[in-house]
Amino acid sequence: MRVRSLAIGLLVGGLALTACGKEGTPAGDSGVGEGPSTTAEVATDVKIEGSPTFDRMTQNDKVVIGVKEDQPGLGYKDPTTGEYSGFDIEIAKLIAAKLGFEESKIEFKTVQSAGREAAITNGDVDYYVGTYTINDKRKAQISFAGPYFVAGQDLLVRKDDTSITGKDTLKGKKVCSVTGSTPIQKVRDEALTEPENIVEFQGYSQCVDKLLTKEVDAVTTDDAILKGYAAQDPDALKVIGKPFSEEPYGVGLAHDDKALRDAINDILEKAKDDGTWQDLYDSTLGKSGSKSEAPDVDRY
């Protein structure tokens, strides 16, 4: 009898807890990345010779795309509906459509920064679209199509804070970013602030949380990511707007899949030329008010 009431108690408690988890509206509707997605026409009879990834995609009749879920405006997963939205997501969808996969055949998979190379090399994802900066060391493990966007490292501060105007005014200020990420390494290496003032968390949202409670003074990473957060809370946050690095975002692919890389490069180039890129940008990141242009594809 006791065991049974205990079991019932646990069950009810568990149900109550899961119910709690599903409630709770997403804090501050972003307004960014919620527009109707510019669905591209789905191509038919696409054939890519000599691409193991594409063969796998056709065999499974679906495409698995690695994305981020915590970057409003770029790659964001709505906690209530589970829908993904943002510029990266739109680019990912566009590529899928041009490869012949309609939206119902796309499976988005959230992969955090630290696990990206592993997810691609292990074949957990077919390609990865999520603020993935192209650099030579990464090129040794995987390959990149694109770039499809160029971001730059910038600073997010509280709106009423006038003491921080750029990267050289960070001395004595607490600066936050994601553990071990390139932007925070840059702050450390260039001694933009004192080592004890460097704060690192697992995600940007935790940094933004600490920024709002004034425990840190600035959050640093690529401006595209920061703009998304500023757009979520425009009354409290602002982006400085003086980028001090160049971060070309690419589509992460398996290392030896040149055939698919060329195909995706073609898709991106065409999207730039026919204005699709601009449409996608305007309906997502562009809503924050900043303008941008499609970069030239860098074939290697």
Add this chain to the structure above:
Amino acid sequence: MDILIDYWPLFRDGFLTTIELFLLAGVASLVFGVILAMLRVSPVPVFRATGTLYVTVVRNTPLTLVFLFFVFAYPYLEILELSFFTAAVVALTVYTSAFICEVVRSGINTVPLGQAEAARALGLTFGQSLSQIILPQAMRSVVPPLVSTLIALLKNTTIAAGFSVSEAGRIRSVLSDDGENQLVGLAWVALGFIVIVMILTLVQRTLEKRWSVAR
């Protein structure tokens, strides 16, 4: 080998912070854990209840939640500002002391009741008999599980990497962002931990030998 040489400052600083974190939290949780164990065997019901409640609540809470509390919820209470490093030490101490408490308490239970009775017959107070008679005998019988708990603490320190303490657990994030081979990097981290654990095991062996008694 290249990774270790190229990133030597990262590894060195990481492990130094890990050891610092471990030593501070280890000492603090030993002290706090013994106090908790004393509470749990005390003759005063309120103390016993406090000790039991603490152990039940903390031992059943995942360490990450304890960290989350001290780093993200606690600041809202505006009691005392903690640096992220101090918060990590506090979180680890709060968590580990519950385990230490249970280990020490099991040691106390191995001391024959006659010892406590004899101490009382000699006119020692509860505190005196506990600290002079019972605990010294209890501690020597719990060295192996105590060291196991401390080893667990050592490995638990890596959680702090997610909460703005740059220790050994952070090494992988840096390597991955630089596009280095994470598996090799992690193998070195594992080796580092094995070395520290081996030192702890040596300490355990020495203590066991020194404190061994013919029964």
